[in-house]
Amino acid sequence: MCMQCMIGAMTAGAGASGARAWLGQRGLRWLTPARLRRITIALVVASLAVSSLISGSSAPAHHAPAVAVHIAR
Numbered sequence: 001m002c003m004q005c006m007i008g009a010m011t012a013g014a015g016a017s018g019a020r021a022w023l024g025q026r027g028l029r030w031l032t033p034a035r036l037r038r039i040t041i042a043l044v045v046a047s048l049a050v051s052s053l054i055s056g057s058s059a060p061a062h063h064a065p066a067v068a069v070h071i072a073r
Contacts, residue, residue: 008054012047019043 020040023031031039 005052008051009048012051013044016040016043016047 020036020043023039024036
């Protein structure tokens, strides 16, 4: 795993943990332990999905035509 991907995943997990802690400390009546657990799971899944989309692990689009031109020669 590349360092950029690992840092992105760690940052996403830390952000989800921070959001969960903030929600837990608010003292909201509707936020039962079971709901807090579901929210935590949703936050972690969503943050990891977003971090994998933003990681930039795919090749830039401007390289594709250059490869096709090189192969054609």
